[in-house]
Amino acid sequence: MSVLVIAEHDNAQLKAVTLNACAAAKAINDDVHLLVIGTNCGPVVEAASKIAGIQKVLLAEASYYEHQLAEELAPLIASLADQYTHVLAAATSNGKNVLPRAAALHDCQLISEIIKIVDEQTFCRPIYAGNVIATVKSLDSVKFLSIRPTAFDALAADGGSAVVESIGALDALSLSVFDSQTLAKSDRPDLSAADIVVSGGRGLQSSENFELLYTLADKLQAAVGASRAAVDAGFVANDLQVGQTGKVVAPELYIAIGISGAIQHLAGMKESKVIVAINKDEDAPIFQVSDYGLVADLFDVLPELSEKLS
Amino acid sequence: MKILVPVKRVVDYNVKVRPSSDGSNVDLTNVKMSINPFCEIAVEEAVRIKEAGNADEIIVLSIGPSKAQEQLRSSMALGADRAVLIETEEALEPLAVAKCIKAIVDKEQVDLIILGKQSIDGDNNQTGQMLAALCGYAQATFASELAVGEGSVRVTREIDGGLETLELKLPAVVTTDLRLNEPRYAALPNIMKAKKKPLEIIALAELGVDTAARTQLLSVAAPEERKAGVKVASVDELLDKLKNEAKVIS
Ligand SMILES: Cc1cc2nc3c(=O)[nH]c(=O)nc-3n(C[C@H](O)[C@H](O)[C@H](O)COP(=O)(O)OP(=O)(O)OC[C@H]3O[C@@H](n4cnc5c(N)ncnc54)[C@H](O)[C@@H]3O)c2cc1C
Ligand SMILES: Nc1ncnc2c1ncn2[C@@H]1O[C@H](COP(=O)(O)O)[C@@H](O)[C@H]1O
Numbered sequence: 001m002s003v004l005v006i007a008e009h010d011n012a013q014l015k016a017v018t019l020n021a022c023a024a025a026k027a028i029n030d031d032v033h034l035l036v037i038g039t040n041c042g043p044v045v046e047a048a049s050k051i052a053g054i055q056k057v058l059l060a061e062a063s064y065y066e067h068q069l070a071e072e073l074a075p076l077i078a079s080l081a082d083q084y085t086h087v088l089a090a091a092t093s094n095g096k097n098v099l100p101r102a103a104a105l106h107d108c109q110l111i112s113e114i115i116k117i118v119d120e121q122t123f124c125r126p127i128y129a130g131n132v133i134a135t136v137k138s139l140d141s142v143k144f145l146s147i148r149p150t151a152f153d154a155l156a157a158d159g160g161s162a163v164v165e166s167i168g169a170l171d172a173l174s175l176s177v178f179d180s181q182t183l184a185k186s187d188r189p190d191l192s193a194a195d196i197v198v199s200g201g202r203g204l205q206s207s208e209n210f211e212l213l214y215t216l217a218d219k220l221q222a223a224v225g226a227s228r229a230a231v232d233a234g235f236v237a238n239d240l241q242v243g244q245t246g247k248v249v250a251p252e253l254y255i256a257i258g259i260s261g262a263i264q265h266l267a268g269m270k271e272s273k274v275i276v277a278i279n280k281d282e283d284a285p286i287f288q289v290s291d292y293g294l295v296a297d298l299f300d301v302l303p304e305l306s307e308k309l310s
Numbered sequence: 311m312k313i314l315v316p317v318k319r320v321v322d323y324n325v326k327v328r329p330s331s332d333g334s335n336v337d338l339t340n341v342k343m344s345i346n347p348f349c350e351i352a353v354e355e356a357v358r359i360k361e362a363g364n365a366d367e368i369i370v371l372s373i374g375p376s377k378a379q380e381q382l383r384s385s386m387a388l389g390a391d392r393a394v395l396i397e398t399e400e401a402l403e404p405l406a407v408a409k410c411i412k413a414i415v416d417k418e419q420v421d422l423i424i425l426g427k428q429s430i431d432g433d434n435n436q437t438g439q440m441l442a443a444l445c446g447y448a449q450a451t452f453a454s455e456l457a458v459g460e461g462s463v464r465v466t467r468e469i470d471g472g473l474e475t476l477e478l479k480l481p482a483v484v485t486t487d488l489r490l491n492e493p494r495y496a497a498l499p500n501i502m503k504a505k506k507k508p509l510e511i512i513a514l515a516e517l518g519v520d521t522a523a524r525t526q527l528l529s530v531a532a533p534e535e536r537k538a539g540v541k542v543a544s545v546d547e548l549l550d551k552l553k554n555e556a557k558v559i560s
């Protein structure tokens with residue numbers, strides 16, 4: 001039997017995290033199917049079928065699948081689950097929204113945010129804000145897993161030629177109605193996928209001061225992140241929050257500026273390859289996880305850094 | 311409208327949890343326990359809905375040990391009207407918890423269930439979605455805004471890249487994100503009053519729900535610790551290290 005992966009997309013584009021989820025699936029079984037649920041999602045299907053090593057792409061289209069509503073997607077996923085040993089999705093806000101609902105419909109206990117596959121029924125996942133790693137064995141007939149994208153290297157986006165099979169949509173339940181969406185437009189790299197992340201905290205003091213950080217980020221072609229304190233204070237948008245309850249990132253280089261290093265923040269960035277901290281308090285806990293620490297006032301250092309990178 | 315808020319007793323968010331010496335589970339002896347922060351936000355939201363005249367009653371529910379009565383009392387001090395404890399010393403999985411909550415939903419005929427998005431001990435982020443599935447209700451996870459309408463609620467959700475607004479038919483399930491509200495502090499008179507509010511205790515076995523474990527915890531371990539690195543004295547030294555030692559910028 002094969003492994004099923006739920007594709008993450010917006011009908012126009014297949015999201016890169018899908019490649020990480022597929023990689024986790026391949027680590028379980030070579031025979032991987034990708035399920036695309038959407039509406040008019042031709043480009044997504046095309047990209048899906050090119051992923052290296054995917055055997056089959058299943059496609060279910062209906063107008064009411066457009067906004068990826070959990071009430072509509074979950075029954076379809078649950079109805080297919082019996083044909084698979086495992087059902088996987090990336091632990092994004094979408095995956096976290098849909099997969100538990102599908103698992104419950106199938107009377108299965110999802111294992112969330114796994115970071116390692118020990119064998120086909122045993123998995124590792126962080127708990128308690130990443131202070132502890134649990135090794136968990138699933139006793140369920142079908143194993144539902146959400147995977148932490150940063151823990152699995154992506155499959156190649158091309159080289160494959162999977163067959164595409166259309167499957168029927170299920171009837172709409174219409175329990176919820178999509179009203180609107182506001183997506184932040186940014187020319188910077190995506191936080192979850194960037195090689196370099198520059199994050200700011202309460203130390204930045206205002207949204208105006210974040211301009212200093214944006215200048216540095218642009219010099220480094222980096223994505224911008226933030227601590228919860230900076231988001232709560234309204235300095236930046238909520239989707240930039242890095243941490244236990246925000247995004248988990250693991251770039252090549254993470255620069256934390258004016259961030260103290262609370263465990264909830266560390267949970268989202270301590271897997272980064274190289275960590276730099278800039279903080280005026282030499283005892284700030286962030287220095288305990290930093291490869292390079294600079295004890296200094298960020299308002300002196302940020303302009304100097306940006307200038308010297310020119 | 312009747313609102314149900316499931317609240318969980320968890321390790322306080324300030325505690326740094328460690329594995330027990332035999333690595334079989336985490337060591338929770340003598341650590342401070344609190345109400346899960348996301349559940350506190352859920353209680354606060356329910357209280358605000360009631361204060362705005364849009365709800366008649368708020369029930370808080372916990373599935374857990376006898377001591378979870380503390381968290382139920384603090385929830386009532388924040389403004390919940392009564393509490394139910396489904397008592398068990400076992401730590402149940404989200405699917406089992408969702409089944410227990412559903413039993414109370416059916417019994418109490420509630421219109422809106424507000425849960426936290428995530429418990430900060432297990433970091434599961436599942437129970438609300440599972441409950442919505444079992445009940446066949448609409449769901450909105452990661453709420454940062456909630457408005458009650460006629461037979462519906464309007465919820466703005468935090469999603470990757472921004473915000474999304476949904477209209478849910480009632481009954482519905484909503485899970486809270488950090489930005490939904492800032493919970494109040496309970497005033498002393500309210501803490502006193504909460505001691506007299508009704509708290510019903512039901513033994514888990516009485517509920518007749520299948521809570522058999524679907525997973526087995528094999529072991530827990532501390533993650534690989536990062537070593538603290540070096541302090542650099544200047545921006546020039548930092549850039550030099552990043553270019554020539556770490557080779558992460560060019
Ligand atoms: C349930 C829950 C979930 C949470 N989830 C998250 C999460 O996902 N992500 C997250 O980040 N937090 C999260 N938190 C919050 C977390 O506990 C901390 O409160 C938060 O991370 C602190 O943010 P901060 O470091 O920006 O602010 P602070 O802790 O206030 O630190 C500010 C730092 O800036 C430094 N500073 C100030 N001025 C300057 C200057 N001029 N130059 C240099 N340095 C300066 C200070 O020395 C200080 O170290 C959560 C908390 C709870 C309870
Ligand atoms: N044992 C429990 N008792 C009451 N509510 C719970 C319990 N476990 C989880 N919940 C609810 O479900 C939410 C999400 O928890 P979880 O799915 O474990 O991350 C929590 O914030 C609570 O609202």
